[in-house]
Amino acid sequence: AQKITQTQPGMFVQEKEAVTLDCTYDTSDQSYGLFWYKQPSSGEMIFLIYQGSYDEQNATEGRYSLNFQKARKSANLVISASQLGDSAMYFCAMRGRGSNYKLTFGKGTLLTVNP
Amino acid sequence: DAGVIQSPRHEVTEMGQEVTLRCKPISGHNSLFWYRQTMMRGLELLIYFNNNVPIDDSGMPEDRFSAKMPNASFSTLKIQPSEPRDSAVYFCASSRRDSLVYEQYFGPGTRLTVT
Numbered sequence: 665a666q667k668i669t670q671t672q673p674g675m676f677v678q679e680k681e682a683v684t685l686d687c688t689y690d691t692s693d694q695s696y697g698l699f700w701y702k703q704p705s706s707g708e709m710i711f712l713i714y715q716g717s718y719d720e721q722n723a724t725e726g727r728y729s730l731n732f733q734k735a736r737k738s739a740n741l742v743i744s745a746s747q748l749g750d751s752a753m754y755f756c757a758m759r760g761r762g763s764n765y766k767l768t769f770g771k772g773t774l775l776t777v778n779p
Numbered sequence: 780d781a782g783v784i785q786s787p788r789h790e791v792t793e794m795g796q797e798v799t800l801r802c803k804p805i806s807g808h809n810s811l812f813w814y815r816q817t818m819m820r821g822l823e824l825l826i827y828f829n830n831n832v833p834i835d836d837s838g839m840p841e842d843r844f845s846a847k848m849p850n851a852s853f854s855t856l857k858i859q860p861s862e863p864r865d866s867a868v869y870f871c872a873s874s875r876r877d878s879l880v881y882e883q884y885f886g887p888g889t890r891l892t893v894t
Contacts, residue, residue: 709885766881769822
């Protein structure tokens, strides 16, 4: 079975600063994918970034980067230069063959960016 | 490209009534997923289809829930009879392939309230 743990129910950050959102996972799969999604107050789920378990480089997408530490089974999201529009719920998720490719989500972290 | 389309966006119904939620995936995507989001349980996968065939319905809560995908561009999730505990936001998502790599794109969701 797969499990995603996000230990930070809420985080605060000042505008223009960087913030790290934690995610740890548990799986018996050798090959898996890790994803981060953003859910603003409007409710839609927005894909941010993907990291494959065999990728040697950490994924980056604009101001988003994924700090992937395979041995520690962690996949933290780093948002650089925070903006007010980054205030939202952030979900870490994973897929693996062992779970029949189902996307398993964590409970989420509510990020608030202060001006 | 149009994203995943869901209808209705909001549904209010009385306990015991039948509810049908509709989804049109992104053209060319051959995997489709139905999720339910509640405060208590977070995001849960209900069922997913690959090439219109149900692959995993282990998340469907009970026999009151059913899902169909008659063709590549349309899916329904039906609840009959509905109960107040079914109140949630229901998301449909699609992806290009049933694979570790491809991210899922979510629709705007249907907010269901059962009174």
